[in-house]
Amino acid sequence: MLKDKKIIVFVAGGIAVYKTVALVRELIKQGAQVKVAMTENATKFVAPLTFQVLSQNKVFLDTFEEEDSEHVSHIHLADWADYAIISPATANVLAKIANGIADDFVTTTLLAIHCPVFIIPAMNSNMYMNPASKNNRMKISQFGYTLMEPDIGFLAEGYEGKGRYPELFRIMGEFEQFILKHEINLPLKGKKVIVTAGGTKERIDPVRYISNDSSGKMGHALAKVLRDKGAEVLLITTSSLNVAAGIKKVTVSSAHEMFKEVDKYFATADSLIMAAAVSDYSPKYEQNKKIKKDNQLVQLELVKTVDILKTMGSKKKKQLLVGFAAETNDLKENAQKKLIEKNCDLIIANDVSQKDRGFNVDTNEVTLFTLKREPLQLSLNKKEVIAEKIVDKIISMIQEKEDEESDTNRKNNS
Ligand code: CTP
Numbered sequence: 333m334l335k336d337k338k339i340i341v342f343v344a345g346g347i348a349v350y351k352t353v354a355l356v357r358e359l360i361k362q363g364a365q366v367k368v369a370m371t372e373n374a375t376k377f378v379a380p381l382t383f384q385v386l387s388q389n390k391v392f393l394d395t396f397e398e399e400d401s402e403h404v405s406h407i408h409l410a411d412w413a414d415y416a417i418i419s420p421a422t423a424n425v426l427a428k429i430a431n432g433i434a435d436d437f438v439t440t441t442l443l444a445i446h447c448p449v450f451i452i453p454a455m456n457s458n459m460y461m462n463p464a465s466k467n468n469r470m471k472i473s474q475f476g477y478t479l480m481e482p483d484i485g486f487l488a489e490g491y492e493g494k495g496r497y498p499e500l501f502r503i504m505g506e507f508e509q510f511i512l513k514h515e516i517n518l519p520l521k522g523k524k525v526i527v528t529a530g531g532t533k534e535r536i537d538p539v540r541y542i543s544n545d546s547s548g549k550m551g552h553a554l555a556k557v558l559r560d561k562g563a564e565v566l567l568i569t570t571s572s573l574n575v576a577a578g579i580k581k582v583t584v585s586s587a588h589e590m591f592k593e594v595d596k597y598f599a600t601a602d603s604l605i606m607a608a609a610v611s612d613y614s615p616k617y618e619q620n621k622k623i624k625k626d627n628q629l630v631q632l633e634l635v636k637t638v639d640i641l642k643t644m645g646s647k648k649k650k651q652l653l654v655g656f657a658a659e660t661n662d663l664k665e666n667a668q669k670k671l672i673e674k675n676c677d678l679i680i681a682n683d684v685s686q687k688d689r690g691f692n693v694d695t696n697e698v699t700l701f702t703l704k705r706e707p708l709q710l711s712l713n714k715k716e717v718i719a720e721k722i723v724d725k726i727i728s729m730i731q732e733k734e735d736e737e738s739d740t741n742r743k744n745n746s
Contacts, residue, residue, distance in 0.1 A: 333508055333560040335363035340413045340445075342438045343383070345373020347488045348420035348454040348497035353378060355419055355452075356386050358504060367392070367409060371425065371438045395437045406437060410444035415511065418442070420454035420497055421479075423465050429477075430468035448514045449477040450507055457493025478510050505577030508560075512578060518562025519727045524601045525563045526594060527555045528608035528640070530570035532587045536632065537619040544609045545691035548573050550656075551607035553719035555579050558605075561723060566601075568593045570608070587611050587637035598644050603652040603726065606641045609691070613637065645675030650737070652730055654678045657701075660685040667701045677729060678702050680722060688712060700725055 339359055343352050359366050368383040369392035380391040395406060418425065425438065434440040442449075451472065459465055460482065473479055480503065483496035512518070529551020531544040548571025555567040556576040565579045568590055575581045584590045587610045598604060613634035623630065641655045653676045657667040660683070667681035679701040682689055689697045689712065697712040700722070710721050 333362070333511060334359060337364045337511070338412055338414045339364045339366050340409060340416045340441070341366060341368045341383075341387075342416065342418045342425075342442060343368060343370040343374040343378075344418065344420060344422040344425040344438065345371050345376060346420040346422045346454055347377060348452075349374050349377035351454075351497045351500070352419045353382055353386065354500055355417070355503060356383060358500060360386060360388075365389075367412070369393070369409065369438050369441055371436055373422075392437050392441070395440050406441040407444050410441050410446065413445065413447045415447055415514075416442070416445055416449045417452065417507070418449065419452040419503075421451045422453075423455045423459045423462070423468075426451070426453065426465065426468045426472060429475075430471040448510065449475075450510050451477055451479045452498065452503060453479060453482050453495075454497035455482075455495045456487060456489055457495040460493075460495040480506055508576070509578050512559070512562065515562065518560075520558060520561040520563035520730075523563045523603065523730065524566070524597075525558050525603045525605065526566045526568065526597055526601045527551050527558065527605045528568045528590060528594065528610075529555070531609040532570055532590055532611045532637075533585045534587065534611045534614035534637070535585075535618045536615050537621065537623045539622050542611055542613070542615070542634075544611065546609035547571065547692045548608075549692075549694065550696060550715050550719070551605075553715045554605060554607055554722060557716075557719045557723040558726075561727065566597055568608075587614060587640070591638045591640045591643070594640050594644065598647065598651070601651055603654065603730065604641075604644055605654040605726075606644075607656055608640075609656075609658060610640055611637055639674070641676065642674045648675060650733075652677050652726065652733060654680065654726065657681040658684045658691070663699065664701075664707065667699070671701050671703065677733075678725065698722070702729070 341356055343349055356366055366387040367389045368387050370380055384391045428439045429442055434443040469479055482494055483498045484494045485496045487493050487495055530548030531546035533541040533543045535541050548569055552573045555565050559565045559576055559579050567579050567581045568584055582593050584593055614637050616633040616635045645653055655674055655676045657670050657679050659666050659681055663681050663683055667679045671679040680698045682698045684691055688695050694715055695712055696715050696718045698710050700708040710718055
């Protein structure tokens with residue numbers, strides 16, 4: 333999501349400057365282009381060279397250091413940025429922004445900025461709670477800037493309070509949400525997509541169950557890419573893997589629970605992607621007490637579970653229906669059979685007999701089957717990369733479906 337985004341990080345003078353180093357590193361790692369501007373006080377905590385090396389860009393410090401005669405550097409920098417972050421935002425810098433004061437490079441550039449601004453306040457809790465600081469924050473949010481809530485916890489002063497610089501994980505989650513809010517041209521903006529992930533667990537007794545090797549990685553990777561492309565994502569999963577911010581997660585266990593959740597939301601969704609490995613059979617009776625080893629032979633009666641994908645295929649109206657096919661043999665024939673029998677628009681088939689793809693590994697190689705086009709093979713790659721390619725295909729199919737619908741409407745109306 334951050335790939336090639338141009339981000340200015342304004343660094344003000346507080347102890348959390350050292351934590352901003354990790355933030356800049358993470359932004360770079362995610363593909364953003366970063367330029368850093370520091371106040372003089374900030375340079376007392378961390379040398380500009382640290383940010384220069386990490387961002388691979390010169391660090392801006394002095395309003396009057398005009399190296400390039402063709403540009404006024406603070407205006408040029410303000411015009412360059414897609415997004416701005418103030419980290420840490422001290423009480424002093426917030427007071428200056430609230431009152432339009434521009435007396436150094438950071439505040440002068442901030443006055444010239446016209447991109448969305450994301451602010452990470454960090455200060456002593458008494459300073460944070462001071463009525464003047466509260467008033468400044470209120471004013472700043474009225475400018476349309478986004479202010480994070482600092483963490484509550486152990487402060488540099490040696491006591492607990494609200495004002496701590498938030499954990500990087502929370503910053504990145506909220507910053508990604510902030511970007512999604514401001515990106516208006518994302519291809520899946522306004523689309524509701526349900527993704528299922530993980531292997532279901534069918535209970536035998538309170539301590540035993542039937543399941544499979546699916547980790548949920550492919551489904552979770554798909555959910556993240558769909559979110560990055562602007563979709564409103566509902567992830568129905570059996571997995572405890574991390575879920576990217578902004579994705580609504582519903583945790584389920586059995587095939588029946590998964591079915592109930594999918595069925596609840598399917599009518600209002602634009603697409604369903606069944607990446608879950610749903611058990612085909614479930615014990616007929618779940619024992620409420622642990623089965624003891626008293627008998628030489630225990631027979632387990634299994635009944636077929638509901639085929640979620642097929643059921644949704646019979647109910648589908650405008651939805652784009654995507655299924656997976658986990659195969660060990662006759663991949664093409666089996667995938668094409670599933671495509672038709674389950675009334676899907678797309679089947680993503682993988683050969684689960686091989687160790688480096690499919691279940692419980694970080695890589696995958698898949699072939700995409702549709703009714704209209706030749707199969708498309710996506711060669712072995714990380715699941716995140718495969719997810720991006722699958723989502724590109726889904727986007728083009730949704731677009732095609734919408735174009736067909738508007739053609740039909742036009743014909744019917746003429
Ligand atoms: N699926 C489902 N409900 C089930 C079983 C499978 O919705 N009870 C979905 C899976 O999520 C997947 C697709 O159907 O998207 C194909 O699953 P797969 O396990 O490959 O095939 P099955 O339909 O279960 O058939 P078989 O096991 O005989 O290959």
